[in-house]
Amino acid sequence: MQKTAATRSPASPLAGFLLRRLGTSVLLLIGVTLVTFLLTNLVPGDPVTAALGEGPASDPATREAFIQAHGLDKPAPVQYVMYLGALLTGDLGRSLTTGQPVVADLAKAIPATIELAVAAIVLSLAVSLVLGTLAAYRRGMVTDQVLRVLTLIGLSVPTFWLALVAFYVFFLQLGVVPGSGRISPSITPPPTVTGLYTVDYLLNGDSVGFLDALAHLTLPVLVLSLFTIGLLTRFVRTSVLEVLDTDYVRAARAKGLGGWRVVSAYVLRGASLPILTVVGVAFGALLSGTVLVESVFSWPGLGSYSYNAARNLDLPGIMGVGLVVGVIYLVINLVVDLFYAILDPRVRLS
Amino acid sequence: MTSSILTPARARRRRIGAQWRAPLGIVGAVVALAWILVACTAPLWVPYDPVAQGLPRLQPPGPEAILGTDSVGRDVFSRLMAGAGVTIPLALLLVGCSVVLGTLVGAIAGYAGRWVDETLMRITDLVMAFPTVILAMVIAASLGPSLFNAVIAAIVVSWPQYARVSRSIVLSLRGQNYVIASRLLGYSPARSLWTDILPNVAGPILVLASLDIGTAILLLSGLSFLGLGAQPPTAEWGSMISGAMENFDAWWIGVFPGLAILTVVMAFNFIGDTLRDAFDPLARAQSIAANTGETA
Numbered sequence: 001m002q003k004t005a006a007t008r009s010p011a012s013p014l015a016g017f018l019l020r021r022l023g024t025s026v027l028l029l030i031g032v033t034l035v036t037f038l039l040t041n042l043v044p045g046d047p048v049t050a051a052l053g054e055g056p057a058s059d060p061a062t063r064e065a066f067i068q069a070h071g072l073d074k075p076a077p078v079q080y081v082m083y084l085g086a087l088l089t090g091d092l093g094r095s096l097t098t099g100q101p102v103v104a105d106l107a108k109a110i111p112a113t114i115e116l117a118v119a120a121i122v123l124s125l126a127v128s129l130v131l132g133t134l135a136a137y138r139r140g141m142v143t144d145q146v147l148r149v150l151t152l153i154g155l156s157v158p159t160f161w162l163a164l165v166a167f168y169v170f171f172l173q174l175g176v177v178p179g180s181g182r183i184s185p186s187i188t189p190p191p192t193v194t195g196l197y198t199v200d201y202l203l204n205g206d207s208v209g210f211l212d213a214l215a216h217l218t219l220p221v222l223v224l225s226l227f228t229i230g231l232l233t234r235f236v237r238t239s240v241l242e243v244l245d246t247d248y249v250r251a252a253r254a255k256g257l258g259g260w261r262v263v264s265a266y267v268l269r270g271a272s273l274p275i276l277t278v279v280g281v282a283f284g285a286l287l288s289g290t291v292l293v294e295s296v297f298s299w300p301g302l303g304s305y306s307y308n309a310a311r312n313l314d315l316p317g318i319m320g321v322g323l324v325v326g327v328i329y330l331v332i333n334l335v336v337d338l339f340y341a342i343l344d345p346r347v348r349l350s
Numbered sequence: 351m352t353s354s355i356l357t358p359a360r361a362r363r364r365r366i367g368a369q370w371r372a373p374l375g376i377v378g379a380v381v382a383l384a385w386i387l388v389a390c391t392a393p394l395w396v397p398y399d400p401v402a403q404g405l406p407r408l409q410p411p412g413p414e415a416i417l418g419t420d421s422v423g424r425d426v427f428s429r430l431m432a433g434a435g436v437t438i439p440l441a442l443l444l445v446g447c448s449v450v451l452g453t454l455v456g457a458i459a460g461y462a463g464r465w466v467d468e469t470l471m472r473i474t475d476l477v478m479a480f481p482t483v484i485l486a487m488v489i490a491a492s493l494g495p496s497l498f499n500a501v502i503a504a505i506v507v508s509w510p511q512y513a514r515v516s517r518s519i520v521l522s523l524r525g526q527n528y529v530i531a532s533r534l535l536g537y538s539p540a541r542s543l544w545t546d547i548l549p550n551v552a553g554p555i556l557v558l559a560s561l562d563i564g565t566a567i568l569l570l571s572g573l574s575f576l577g578l579g580a581q582p583p584t585a586e587w588g589s590m591i592s593g594a595m596e597n598f599d600a601w602w603i604g605v606f607p608g609l610a611i612l613t614v615v616m617a618f619n620f621i622g623d624t625l626r627d628a629f630d631p632l633a634r635a636q637s638i639a640a641n642t643g644e645t646a
Binding site: 027028031032035036039040148149152153155156157158159160161162164165167168172284285287288289291292296306307309310311313315318319321322325326329330 | 374472475476479480481482483484485487488489491492494495564568571572575576577578588591592594595598601604605607608611612615616619620623
C-alpha cells in the first residue's frame with residue numbers, strides 16, 4: 001500500500017517515506033475516531049440518560065435541548081461529522097465520574113502515565129538487552145533455558161495481581177517504598193514544565209522532590225516492567241542470534257576484537273532494528289498494563305482514570321481514553337518507523 | 351561469553367539444554383490438563399457452594415475452609431475451583447472464535463487480493479492501532495458489563511493476528527503450481543482455498559493459538575478485575591482479586607486466585623512455546639544441531 005501512494009520524490013527518498021507513513025497514520029487516526037464514534041453509538045440504552053443522568057433526563061425540555069445541541073435527531077453520518085468537529089475544538093464531552101470536561105481530565109492524566117511508561121520502557125529495554133544477549137550467547141545451555149522459563153513466567157503473571165501483591169508486601173508490610181500517588185502529601189508538586197514530576201523537579205533544582213517522586217515511581221515501574229522484560233528479552237535473544245551468524249560478526253571475532261567491543265559495536269548495532277520494532281509493540285503492552293496497575297497504586301494517570309470510568313460506566317471518559325491511547329500508540333509506532341528509516345537505508349530506498 | 355567455539359563440554363551442556371525443551375511442554379500439558387479436569391468436575395466435589403454465603407466472614411485458611419473465607423463468608427477454595435470452570439472454557443471458546451474469524455478474513459484477503467485485500471487489511475490495521483486491553487475495555491463498557499460481552503470484546507481485539515498470519519501464508523501459496531493446477535482442473539476458488547491452501551495454514555495458526563490461550567485468560571480476568579466481565583456473585587478469578595482490594599489484611603482472598611491464573615497461563619505458555627519450537631524450522635535446526643553437537 002505504501003508503494004501505491006506515489007509521493008516518492010527521487011531527490012529525497014527519506015522525505016517520501018515519511019510522507020507516506022504520515023499519510024497512513026492520518027488514515028488510521030480517522031479510523032480510530034470512527035471506531036470510538038461507532039462504539040459510542042452502539043451503546044444499548046438511552047444516550048440522553050447516559051449523558052445527563054436519571055434526574056435531568058426525565059425533564060422533556062432538558063431532553064429536547066440536549067438532543068438539539070448534540071444533533072441526536074440527525075442521521076449517523078451527520079452526527080459523525082459533528083463528532084469530528086467537536087474533537088477538533090477539543091471537546092470530548094463531560095466525564096460522568098468527575099463532572100469535568102474529559103479533555104481537562106486527560107490533560108492532567110497523560111503526563112503521569114507518560115512518566116510511568118517511559119521509565120518502565122527504559123528499564124525493560126536495559127534489562128532485556130543484557131538478558132537477551134546473554135541468552136543468545138549461551139544458546140541451548142542452562143543459562144538460556146533458565147532465562148527461557150523465567151521470561152515465560154514473566155509473560156504469565158497477571159499484572160493487576162502482581163501490583164496488589166507488591167503493594168501489600170513492599171508498602172503495607174515492609175514499608176520500604178511509597179505505594180500510592182506520585183509524591184508524598186507533604187511535598188508540593190513542581191512547577192509544571194513537562195508534566196513529568198521527576199524531570200520538573202530536576203529542572204527546578206529540587207533534589208528532595210526528585211528523590212520523593214523517584215521513590216513513588218519504583219513499585220509501579222517494577223510491576224509494569226516484568227511483562228515487557230519477558231517480551232523484549234525473547235526478541236533480543238532472537239535478533240542477537242541472527243546477527244551472531246553473520247559474516248561481519250565472525251570477522252570481527254576472528255580479528256581478535258574483545259567480547260564487549262563485538263557485542264556493543266557489532267552485535268547490538270546489527271540487532272537494533274528488529275528490537276526497535278518490538279519496543280513499539282511493547283509500548284502498547286505497557287499502556288494496557290497501566291490500566292490495571294495505576295488503580296492499585298493510586299497513580300493519577302490514564303489507567304486510574306479509565307479504571308474509574310469503567311467502574312462507573314462513564315462512556316465519555318472511556319471513549320476519551322480510547323481515543324487518546326490510540327493516538328499515542330500511533331505516534332509511537334510512527335516514531336519507531338522514522339528511526340527505522342534513519343537507521344536502515346534499505347527501508348527508504350526500496 | 352567471548353567465543354562460540356563448541357568445546358565438548360559446551361556441546362554436552364547444549365545437549366542437556368536442548369533436552370529441557372520437551373519436558374517444559376510436558377509440564378505445561380500436565381498442569382493444563384489438571385486444571386481442565388478441575389474445570390469439568392469441580393461442581394461435583396467442592397466442599398461448599400461457591401456462591402453461598404453461610405460461613406463466618408474473613409476467616410484465615412484453616413481446617414474448616416482450607417483457603418479461608420471472603421468478606422461475605424464464601425469458601426475461597428470452592429470459588430477457586432469453580433472459577434476454573436468459568437475462565438478456561440471461555441478462554442478456549444474465545445480463542446477458537448478468533449482463530450476461525452481471523453483465519454477466514456486473512457485467507458479471503460490473501461486469495462481475493464485487490465480491493466478486498468486492501469479493505470480487510472486496513473480494518474485489521476485499525477483494530478491493531480489500539481492496545482488490546484484498552485480497546486477491549488472500551489468495547490466491553492459500550493456493550494454493558496457482563497462476562498458474555500467481555501468475551502465478545504476479547505474476540506474483537508484478538509482476531510487480527512490470525513488474519514495477518516493466514517493472509518501471508520495464503521499469499522505465498524496462491525501462485526504455486528499445484529494451486530493453479532487445481533483451479534485449471536475446474537475447482538472453484540472456495541474449494542481450492544479450502545483443500546489446497548488452508549491445510550498449510552493450520553500449523554502456524556495452531557502455534558499462535560496455543561500461545562494466545564494464556565493471553566486470553568489474562569485479558570478476561572483483567573476485564574473482570576476492572577468490573578467489565580464477570581458480575582457478582584460469579585466465582586471468577588479476576589473479580590475475586592478485585593474483591594481482595596477491600597480487605598488487604600485478608601491476603602488469602604486475592605493471593606490464591608492470582609496463583610491460579612498464573613499457573614494456568616504458564617501451563618499454556620509452556621505448551622505454546624514448545625509447539626513453536628517444534629514447528630519453527632529454524633529453531634528446530636538449532637536444537638538438532640545442539641543435539642548432534644554441531645554448530646548451527
